[in-house]
Amino acid sequence: MLDVLEPDSEQGRVYRALTMRGRSDHQTIAHYTGLPEETVTDVLCTLAGLDLVHQVGGEPARWEAAPPDRVLTLALSEEENRRARLWQAGAELDRLYHQARATSGPLRYVEPIEHPETLIMLTTRLQEQAREQVRWLDRPPYYSKPHHFRSQEETQTRRMAAGIRYRTLYSQAVYADRELFSTMTRMAGRGERVRVLPELPVKLTIGDSTSALLVPEPDNAGLEGALLVRPSGLLQALIGVFETLWTLGIPVTEVGGAQSLPEQDRAILTLMSAGATDETIARRLDMSRRTVVRRIASLLDRLGATTRFQAGVQAAKRGLL
Structure with a gap:
């Protein structure tokens, strides 16, 4: 499917030829693309099976391209399914990994995070694995690079479109950062529930009731000491902290009235x-x-x-x- 979006692939060249020239027979397409007629015929049959081109009659038979937005919709759907399969496989591997290495003792549900890049990766994974909601305490200082923020916005937008609820409680500092304020406004417009408090004690991201990412001392230690918290009494305590702070926050998301x-x-x-x-x-x-x-x-x-x-x-x- 994704080959049709590649301008240098055989599918891409045939589809683009039909898009630019309109209805054409396979000989005309072969001449325009420089591909052998037999190859063009095979590609047309493949694209027809994907409902991306249609035969419209004539002698010899002529072909017409489906609208590009259909191609993009199908391609995105395929990519979403591929991502879902990858995350499902990754989740199973992660479960087996920790099952094999589980140890007794009070800290077996807490795993230190050694590197900032690992924290970013785990934040994405937490969102991809969420089935109901993601809860977030978002406060400075921020250590991510611009492309990390863009990637996060893309991930969150996609997950919200899939029905995952996001509730984010921001520090008042959001109003002093023009770019972050714009992002907050955009995400609220897309369905994120947003509230603000003057101060937040920690950085915290919670996926459903199954895992959390905690940065205990963002001001003093930066991202050092970040923790992955699995189902435990500690996780339930962190969820309770979030819900308490949430009731104190000032709503930002638009509501009735x-x-x-x-x-x-x-x-x-x-x-x-x-x-x-x-x-x-x-x-x-x-x-x-x-x-x-x-x-x-x-x-x-x-x-x-x-x-x-x-x-x-x-x-x-x-x-x-």
């Missing part, structure tokens, strides 16, 4: 409730500080609040955040 508040005011309220300063709000929303102050005063009056915290509580109760 938000339509009653203008988009810009809702953005101001979200930032304000998370503790962002007037200057930060103005910078993030490309507004003047004077305008921000005026809009905040109006929001406080509308919500019957005298402090920013009260405004956040009232907005959350009314479904405006």
Whole structure:
């Protein structure tokens, strides 16, 4: 299947010829591509079996290409199935590996992670193996390179499309990082549930109730001391920590009732409730500080609040955040 997307492959050359020239017989295609007529005939039969070209009659028989978006859809579906098979095989190998090396004692459910690249690989694997949800405590400092962030966004988007629920609790520092703030906004728009707290104690990623990746001291030790935690009392404790912090977070994801508040005011309220300063709000929303102050005063009056915290509580109760 993927060969048809390769411009130098036989399938790719035949399909592209039909796409560019329209309906053609095999002789015309052979002349255009430089391939032998027998090869063109075989390729056309293969592509017809994949429903990527259709015979439309005539003498000699003429062929027509299916729309390119169908080709891409089928190719992506095949690639997704291939990925799923690989992760399934990897999961089984991982199970056998740890089963063979399991030892007695209280630390058999905790495995140290020696290298940052290993942590990144395990983060991807945790998401690929999740069947219901991924829970995340996301805070600085960040050690990943730009291509790691792009890869993570791609993985998360694909897994959410497959029905996996993501809940992410960000540190307030997200508002000071323009790129991270943009990413948070994009992922919330794609269905991620997002909340913000002023401070988070650790970096933590939880896949279902089966595994977690913990960075205990990101400020002092960086990624050193990162741990893979398997099903155990410790894992249940980490899940409890996440759920407690989640109830304290300020919602960012759009929910019902938000339509009653203008988009810009809702953005101001979200930032304000998370503790962002007037200057930060103005910078993030490309507004003047004077305008921000005026809009905040109006929001406080509308919500019957005298402090920013009260405004956040009232907005959350009314479904405006």
